[in-house]
Amino acid sequence: MIETTIEVSAPAPRSRSWRGRLYAWYLSSDALKGFTLLSPTLLVMGFTMCIPFGIMVVMSFWTQIGFEFDTVFTLGNYAEAIEKPVYRALLLRSLTISSICTVVTVLVSYPMAYYVAFHVRKRKMAWIILMTVPFFSSYLLRIFAWKVILGYNGVINSGLKGLGLIEQPLAFLLYSPTAVVITLAHAWAAFAILPIFISLEKIDRSLLEAATDLGDGPVKRFLGITLPLSMPGVIVASLMIFIPTVGDYVTPTLVGGPDGLMIANLIQAQFGLINNWPMGAALAFDMMLVVAVISLLYIWLTRKAMENIA
Amino acid sequence: MTNNDAFVSLADVSKHFGSVVAVDHLSFTINSGEFFSLLGPSGCGKTTVLRMLGGFESPTTGEVYIDGVPMSEVPPHHRPTNMVFQNYAIFPHLNVRANIAYGLRYDKIEKAEVARRVEEALEMVKLPGFGKRRSNELSGGQRQRVALARALIKRPKVLLLDEPLGALDKKLREEMQLELRALQESVGITFIFVTHDQEEALTLSSRIAVMARGKALQVASPKDLYNHPVSVEVADFIGQMNFVKAQVMDVRNGEALLDTAGLGKITTSASSDFVRKGAAIIVAIRPEKLLLSAERGSDGRASVQGTIKTSTYLGDRNHIYVSVDGCEKPLAVATPEAQASGEKPLDRESTVWLSWADNALILLPHD
Incomplete structure (x- = not known):
């Protein structure tokens, strides 16, 4: 038996053509197959992201002189980005607003996702689609809608005045960090609801019954089973909101007022009015680096926390 | 531990799911310390009965009594029962030790005592040294043992087992049957066991309720069921x-x-x-x-x-x-x-x- 199999398999590679061998190599390599599946995306990413990205990296080490670039390598832009108080303050404010926005969005989205995952029996998908309806309209339109709601004579203020609860309109509602947080939270809610919903939906219902069986009331069961098992969704939701909102500049421009401006507004200005592209590029990378560090730290901390509860 | 008082009893219990009658005017009693099996083909209502005992379903009519207490107003987390689920329901985010100790978290027991009891439970189900493993590092038989230890550490009055051996291969199943029987005899807790495998029921049980269409066709000892079935249906199902x-x-x-x-x-x-x-x-x-x-x-x-x-x-x-x-x-x-x-x-x-x-x-x- 063994001898025959050796005889059969041994001469086979010799008789195969180079194309056959290439194909066999392809079939035996999971990594290669994976890259083939990714290749359209990789091509697009390569051209539309990596190349501009590379240009920006190079540019961030240049200096703007009038309308010309001085292409001598310098770290001056980065030094300025770190040292100048206005840049530091704006970056800090961006991080603060984004963090608050992330927490608010996750806190608001979690119950919605929970409700659909555990209490809706039929047409769950319809519910999820309904929750993403705000995304059907343009981003700008939604921001303007919030302007109408939060404005000095907006829906909230006139409503509260009509009820006699306030005499003067609440000025902090619009053109403030609060307005930015509210608008961003609404705009990004769907990005939080979906991953949280999926992670909740994946929880085996018998685990919840087992927890109940072992003496957990609803609250203990939520803290002991549901929340830890939905943490992957919460982590993804947090990152999916935190990372893009730090760099958002439309919302702060339209509803942020002077106190609600964020780092991205400044970066945009560097590429526009101020016309200092190298500085803009350096600020962008400065921001990216900080966001990346915070995100990795966040992932690491949550993972540590998950390990500790076991 | 063994006495002949009715310890668990179902009094004219029915359960309807919409228009489907899962359990139909069922009455029987189970004595303390018994190894009682609910045997029947799939869809006969045996799991529903078990879930009603555990509190995960409430009877449409009738009442379930455990140790003389009517259970209709006792939520599942306050019942003196614990369950071994069909898929074992091992918490994937916790290791074996945390899984077994799960039910003791809020019981105001000292840490050292909890650790001691967990070790004891691991010993009992023959998994010493497995405390730090995760559920995905366990085989089917090991998961089953963890589920058993997790339920027994609560020291329930009644242990409910929902086809716990169904997912195991024949050899392991027979081994577990013997162990389960020995375990039940040593802890003296009333076991209520759901199975569709008549051989398993005959091997394990002190008494068996043969169920079909939500009704109990016969409740008797394995010997009586085998030698004195009361109907063609029972005779056909057993052996x-x-x-x-x-x-x-x-x-x-x-x-x-x-x-x-x-x-x-x-x-x-x-x-x-x-x-x-x-x-x-x-x-x-x-x-x-x-x-x-x-x-x-x-x-x-x-x-x-x-x-x-x-x-x-x-x-x-x-x-x-x-x-x-x-x-x-x-x-x-x-x-x-x-x-x-x-x-x-x-x-x-x-x-x-x-x-x-x-x-x-x-x-x-x-x-």
Whole structure:
């Protein structure tokens, strides 16, 4: 038996053509197959992201002189980005607003996702689609809608005045960090609801019954089973909101007022009015680096926390 | 621990899911310290009964009592029951130790005591040293043991087991059956066990409720179920059985004269109400109670001639199917392996004689 199999398999590679061998190599390599599946995306990413990205990296080490670039390598832009108080303050404010926005969005989205995952029996998908309806309209339109709601004579203020609860309109509602947080939270809610919903939906219902069986009331069961098992969704939701909102500049421009401006507004200005592209590029990378560090730290901390509860 | 008071009882319990009646006016009692099995085909309502005991379903009508307390207003997390789930429901984010200690988290027990009890439980289910493993690092049998330890550490009055051995291979299952039985005897807790495997139920249980269509067909000890089934359905479900139609010709002094379709006219003792003169009944006989021989026996036992049709090899024994004139289906006869391969091989279409002892016949009502 063994001898025959050796005889059969041994001469086979010799008789195969180079194309056959290439194909066999392809079939035996999971990594290669994976890259083939990714290749359209990789091509697009390569051209539309990596190349501009590379240009920006190079540019961030240049200096703007009038309308010309001085292409001598310098770290001056980065030094300025770190040292100048206005840049530091704006970056800090961006991080603060984004963090608050992330927490608010996750806190608001979690119950919605929970409700659909555990209490809706039929047409769950319809519910999820309904929750993403705000995304059907343009981003700008939604921001303007919030302007109408939060404005000095907006829906909230006139409503509260009509009820006699306030005499003067609440000025902090619009053109403030609060307005930015509210608008961003609404705009990004769907990005939080979906991953949280999926992670909740994946929880085996018998685990919840087992927890109940072992003496957990609803609250203990939520803290002991549901929340830890939905943490992957919460982590993804947090990152999916935190990372893009730090760099958002439309919302702060339209509803942020002077106190609600964020780092991205400044970066945009560097590429526009101020016309200092190298500085803009350096600020962008400065921001990216900080966001990346915070995100990795966040992932690491949550993972540590998950390990500790076991 | 063992006493004969009803410890768990179902009083006229029904459960409807919409228009589907899962459990239909079910009543029975389970004694303290019993190993009680709910046996039946899938969809017979056995799991629903277990879930009602655990509190995961509430009866549509009727009441469940555990240790004399009506359970309708006791939520599942306050019931004196613990459950081993069919898929074991091991918490994937916790290691084995945390899984087993899960039910003790809020019980105000000292850490050292919890650790001691967890070790004890691991010892009991023969998984010492597995405390730090995750559920995905366990085999099916090990998960089952963890689920058992997790439920037993709560020291419940009643342990509910929902087909816990269903996912295991046959060898492991038989091993676990023995262990489960030994465990139940050592902890003395009432076990209520759901299974569709009649062999498993016979091996494990002190008593079995055979269920079908939401009803309990018979509640009896394994021996009684096997030897004295009350209906064709029960007799058919427990082990293999031959059925022969019969007409009651006469009943006199507890002896009935039967005209059977295939086994001829026979006289047998009969005490049941349904054996009345003129009634149509079913005569049942186990394959191992039929004796196969090439010649007509001379010991005066009732016998009938037949022709061998097929045989199935079961390792330790053969089932030989003998067609007898008048019988609807060939009768199964169990013969030891040795006999089949003995001096005279039993060929297909060869003529043989079947004989049986008088007390081997079971009379059942025609349904």
